[in-house]
Amino acid sequence: MFEATKVGRTVSKEDFKGQQEELRTLLLEAQRELRETNIPVVVLVSGVEGAGKGEVVNRLNEWLDTRGVQTFAFWDETDEERARPRYWRFWRTLPPRGDITILFGGWYAAPIEHRFQGHCTDAELDAELNRIVEFERMLIQDGALIVKFWFHMSEENQKACLNALSRDDRSRWKMMPQKAKFSEHYRVFEQVAERVVQHTDQGISPWHLVEAEDPRYRDLTVGKTLLHAIRTRLNSPGVPDQGTTTAGADMPSGAQAQITVLDKLDLSKSLPTPKYKTRMTELQKEINELAWHAYNAKRSTVLMFEGVDAGGKGGAIRRITSAIDARLYRTIPVAAPTDEEKAHHYLWRFWRQVPRAGYITIYDRSWYGRVLVERVEGYASDTEWRRAYSEINRFEEQLVGSGIVLLKFWIHIDQDEQLKRFQDREETAYKRYKITADDWRNREKWPAYKEAVNEMVARTSTQHAPWTLVEGNDKPYARVKVMRTICESLERALAAGRPSISGYVPCGDKRPAAPTPVPAPAPSGTPVAKDPKGKG
Known part of the structure; x- marks a missing residue:
């Protein structure tokens, strides 16, 4: 050629x-x-x-x-x-x-x-x-x-x-x-x-x-x-449109046809206070030791938290950070993108914060905003949020393929519990900053967000980066489940060593002891001998 x-x-x-x-x-x-x-x-x-x-x-x-x-x-x-x-x-x-x-x-x-x-x-x-x-x-x-x-x-x-x-x-x-x-x-x-x-x-x-x-x-x-x-x-300012053709398709109606993965969570689960305190003390000690083990093993960790407003993300994150040496982690609160971030692809700002080997990054909200708030509020076009599922899956595949331990949490509560927490925030001076007009407006779109979460989990809970759905009505139960999931995942990852995702073999990451150059092409008309191992 x-x-x-x-x-x-x-x-x-x-x-x-x-x-x-x-x-x-x-x-x-x-x-x-x-x-x-x-x-x-x-x-x-x-x-x-x-x-x-x-x-x-x-x-x-x-x-x-x-x-x-x-x-x-x-x-x-x-x-x-x-x-x-x-x-x-x-x-x-x-x-x-x-x-x-x-x-x-x-x-x-x-x-x-x-x-x-x-x-x-x-x-x-x-x-x-x-x-x-x-x-x-x-x-x-x-x-x-x-x-x-x-x-x-x-x-x-x-x-x-x-x-x-x-x-x-x-x-x-x-x-x-x-x-x-x-x-x-x-x-x-x-x-x-x-x-x-x-x-x-x-x-x-x-x-x-x-x-x-x-x-x-x-x-x-x-x-x-x-x-x-x-x-x-x-x-020609338009860009190639490869969005799905099912946008706007009529879906089956009826109560049972609208059930989502969130409806299957048992939000009545709880943990007694004495048991919670004992278990949390044990888990915080364990996560501190595992964080140092991961640091010495050069294994990075990305913890990503999503959930409904007032679901308890902040409380779960505080239990993690209070147990780990502050030199090992960074917490990234994700809000509306800045002008600099808007000038790039939406994943750009998350790539910038990927931790170096041995460190931990905690995202409070994440790249899933593209298929949640941006989808529901209309900030992203139908084509943009629909193609984001595959973009996110590839992004997470690269993180895990490089050795990062990636954990994704969705903390869920029901509408009654959310209303109770909203009212508590309004009545408590030091919590008042947490409640905004956006929180009340988002509450009105509860069904749309449930549908968005259901599709998000269905399309992005992969073998290498599964979602952990957390029952959050009882804060002690939710916090212990998050901590237990992190500790168990880190233990498995550190015991297994560097992961190998099926179908993800970075070219050049597997180096043979004695490199063998690619064979030169044979002259025209000369049969090419095949490698018995099928390589090269």
Whole structure:
């Protein structure tokens, strides 16, 4: 598929000079229009070594207004990045709406390198590429424009370029040993690259293959392609709609047809005060020891609390935090998004707070606001909240797949108990701040919230991240159930070691003792011997 990038296209100095001035003017105009929209632009720059990716990025920064452009290179992972899920580093670099971010390699660099070096199989590579396709689709459905460039050249031209760089004092730092391996095994690298490009060349996120031998042709091609992509997006503000087609469908009526998973909870469960105090003391001691054990084992924990207003989330959280060393945890109260958070994908603000290895993050409300309050109150469109279920499942899969212990709690009470607690808050001075007009308004939408919770549990209670539904009418019972669930889950996780989710094998996480490179493709007409183990 790369033959079209080896035909020898060139642009003269005179043509380049004339076209560059007009192109730069048009790019700046498009960028100014972009700043007034809700469109974030991600430019991915990848390709063979020696193709001039750095020169292209420098040229784009020269042509564009750099105040609206951020550039990120993903070289060696930092300690901070290694202590979190792999995609944390990418979420941090995503641009706010109206800005442009340029990524060297982006989320493609590691899978390509790992497969080239034999650290994963074709099947594992394909699984990772499927995750990339879904990740890009999620960003695009949220309004992002992703423009992907692959720079290619012939093996002969690559050797010439790398030799020239090795003699250039300004570029010698690029000639690292690992880069030499890519050029020494050109055909092997090209085979891996072709598999990656073909697999992820989607209609909503296509690759642009650019012949890189002539710098003038290369730079103009990139500039014109980027301009066309931005212009097209500005002229067609709508984003691909892949929401479900069942929106607004009539559902069966009748009392029994409206029963939800919350109606099945036995809210009469209670715990006597003496037994509660004894059990809570035991559990708090246990959770403190487990928190330190998890810290030493570098196992992170994410505790997420949802529930009806006045359900008891705050009280449950206080029993946890009062038992754990404050240096080990952070509590994140989730309210309405700020302007900065609104300028990004709704999951962006939660990715930012993912704990590093060994620490605990407690979310008081969470990413489920998209399918609860935003759904019921109309803050998210029908298409947005419907596609959020799969987005959330993939997000949680990545957390658990990286070794994080994820626990999700829904604390429920009935309407009578909620009314009693609302009235108590209004009558108690130090509790009065907890009750707002929104609480009373939300109470009026009780049936709509029950329906939303029922669908949320049905579609996001997965094997790797199940929901724990907590009967909350009796606060002591609810608090003990939460603490007991956390302790039991941490004990199991620490005893089992690093988890392995079926179907989730991060490409490159399983490293063989002796890496075996991908076999080079056989010459045309030569039978290819099959690996008896089905690998490679």
